[in-house]
Amino acid sequence: MTPPEVAKLLRASPGTVHGWIRRAELRAVNVGSGTKRARYRVSRESLDEFIRLREVQPTASRQTRRRDTKPPEGGPIDPVQGKKLAKQGVARESGGKYYRIWNGVTQWY
Incomplete structure (x- = not known):
């Protein structure tokens, strides 16, 4: 998939996707042939891994101290x-x- 396709799928901007690729948060392959601009492609496996790593985990429930209302x-x-x-x-x-x-x-x- 191209960065704009990934951006559309994740509802992000293509610039954001390029940032993730440059920071090595999202793995991609440069299929450009020596041109000045990189032409990235992202595999479905790389995208699935990226999404899995960014998944939010539920926080542990806070236990409150039980107080008796009457001594x-x-x-x-x-x-x-x-x-x-x-x-x-x-x-x-x-x-x-x-x-x-x-x-x-x-x-x-």
């Missing part, structure tokens, strides 16, 4: 449950009693 009840909690929650990092032991941690704040009340 858990404060005050001491059951010691058996408190030990399990302390191992998970969501409770803290103080004075033999266990208290929940919510968003980094210990619920003492």
